[in-house]
Amino acid sequence: MNQPNLVDNQDTNPTQPPIVVEGLTKSFGSFMAVDHISFSVQAGDVFGWLGPNGAGKTTTIRMLLGLIKPTSGSASVLGFDPVTQTKTMQAHVGYMSQQFTLYNELTARENIQFYGKVYGLERDELKKRQDEIMQMAGLVGRENVLTSQLSGGWKQRLALGCAIVHRPRVVFLDEPTAGVDPISRRDFWGLIYAMAKKGVTVLVTTHYMDEAELCQRVGFISQGRLVAMDSPSRLKQTQMHGQVLEINSSDPEGGMRILKAVQQQGQIPLLEVALYGAQIHAVLPEAREYKEAIRNILLKKNIQVHSLEWIAPTLEDVFISSVTTFSP
């Protein structure tokens, strides 16, 4: 391999970003799961790693963790090479997987113990961390409950506790908020921010685009390739194709179906029509004269339009726009 060697020195170089990825590639047979991806993440940043299902997000994380070997390219985490220095690196890296990998037949405390021992914590430190994590997870008083009996939010905090039991400097969180309720989700993002403020570098994947808005930087991956990477606000300026018209109406579902039909017939050059909760977002090319036409189409079908406004795109608009533009 002629890739530059980024990991000459054992000691972490403070000027080098904690995560550096260069031309990272993983193929399974003829399928390119990750296709020449390069990026870096600065210390204390919360980096959102976003993309559709099967785009290569988890494969990237698994390469960064040294669980699978890249086909080509290189990566460095805290200055370590995940392939050749896996063990040394893992002592400083935390990982929370999609399924909250906890042992269901163990109690919460036993799970923390298990992870603490895997990471080689000293006895006194392990005892201290157990108490702390039980407090953080709101599990004090539930010491002997089996993990299988815990509901989503508790499991999620416990899984985070296990991932950070050894106080890692880089944390990979793979869909940490999938399937938990909005309150647990918000509390969890509070914890992510608190970690980042303390200098921990966080790489997080999520399917919630409002969570992605909270990241300092995000990368969009689609079909194994990095299609855009920047701060959420910059992405909204640079990656959005067209203008977003937000429509509040008496019948959002019906309105969307009508506009979808209009899009197919090509009456109006609609780039995208989608529902955001109770609002329709219609994406149109630069020309702005379609606003009244859309109002009239909906009115003709007896849909009352309460408001019709050009808005700044949300990150979700940008995501759909980048990913669909990129795909064939």
Added chain:
Amino acid sequence: MDHLSLQVRRGETYGLIGPDGAGKTTTVRLLLGLLSRTEGKTGILGFDSMNDPYEIRERVGYIAQQFVLPADLTVKENMRFFANMQGVTDEEQKKHIPELLAFAGLADFTGRLAGQLSGGMKKKLALACSLVHTPQVVLLDEPTLGVDPISRREFWNLLGNLRAERGLTIFVCTPYMDEAERCTQIGLIYEGKLIANDTPNQIKHMVAGELLELRPSRFVPAQELMNTLEGVLEVQTYGEKLHVFVDEAQRRKPQIEAVLAAQGITHQGIRLIEIRMEEAFISLIRRQTDADVMSITETVSKGII
């Protein structure tokens, strides 16, 4: 479940939402007669869940939480498998299966193994399988978990079509508040009790005040400050953002700006934003409880993270 009563009208898309462990899945399982009730009555289409579970299963489609299709069967084989289980005749299968595959956008993938489908396509196939016996009602327990936003939206467009074209009654549990906004009626459940049951719009109106959003340079002091201000009804946090519910936005915005300026806290502008189902959910649930988890401030000050 604690003496919960609710009704779903024909043709409605009813969304059941609530915190983890509130009883959403239990409700679905009671309705289907998969769990026996301690007290009260449950039924679908006039049949009793306990006494007539088979009558119900003939007329009701169901996708269980984290349901997994047989991965080593093709798309078409999966459809046939579920059709046979439901006792659908070969003749009906010949008619319905192609229709359903076309409806779910899977017509070009009939020979693909279910295990090789993308996450979004698997969910659509599960929906098609749940419809194979032409049910009048479907119960969907978190059917879009772990699916990307584009696929999630496509799935809900399919539900919209089912409602509009077939008048199907849909009962769905979801942790996604944007999905809840697409329902015609919402039940909010907490500790086994129904604490709200209304249209999405009405539920959002249950939250008092207007919502201001800001991103302060110093988060914790700003949050503490907001809690002491006159006219502030509630403060929610989201990452580095504060969501401040106030009685009157126009009057309170300049006051908040002044207080922050006096403390030397900068922000990138205070915006008036719409209250979404997400904020309403948090507000309505928080009224019921003081969470027993440790606050983030405390977590940090104790050096846990």
